[in-house]
Amino acid sequence: MARSSSGESSFIWETIKTVFWALIIAGVFRSLFFQPFWIPSGSMKDTLLVGDFLFVNKMSYGYSYASCPNIRIQRIGVDLDARDICFFLDGDNTRVLGSEPERGDVVVFRHPATGEDYIKRVIGLPGDKIQMIDSVLHINGEAVKMEEAGMFVETYEPQGPQGRPPRCFNAPVGLGGECLKERYTETLPNGVSHDVLNVGYSPSADDTGVFEVPEGEYFMMGDNRDNSTDSRFPRSRDGVGFVPYENIIGRADRVVFSSGGRSLLYFWQWRKDRFLEKIS
Structure with missing residues (x-):
């Protein structure tokens, strides 16, 4: 039996309403509770690998303008920044229902200069003095504990959607060869331990001046220390600087x-051994 034109119109309208409310619910869920994040680069190896997919817990530290997503759809000319959407939460470097991150937390944040989403580890808290001396992290004048943890081994090949091969301690390495990095277990003053990787010596990253973390801001670093754009570099497109709360x-x-x-x-190429793995 043929469907009437009024019945077809009703069906189309109900479908549109269903899709609309589904998008609204998904948007609210993403804005208030969890944000999906796919690791695009190797800056957090070996804690996080290129291609890891995770959900960011937005309830951990409360809410600010950064809790809202950037919405960019180039094909139809949509370019909305999080500040455009959650302008009522922007200002004074504060948060609603806020709590402060702890040293060693792995966090996603909005890059202060570009607005892109980055993932790094919280190393310096407000008031801390941070310095790298001969590739060893120093916090408030004290070197953190470092223990050798064997070599990190991966295949030298293009990785992830960006198709970038990894950097290797034993470079040059041919395609398909073993790419090695020195690995150490670093223990922060509050007892949080995690692995860090070393590829080689870089004067700008491995021997720095003293960074004094301002109130209301944080010092972030990647675990893959020689392959991370982080707070060791001034705030710009090529550096992060201090990250506001x-x-x-x-x-x-x-x-x-x-x-x-x-x-x-x-x-x-799924890594089944990493499914539901805890991040530490």
């Missing part, structure tokens, strides 16, 4: 899913 989006607690391929659809 309001720019923090949330804490990364657990890897949900991981793929070693150029896409999540490359099921033959």
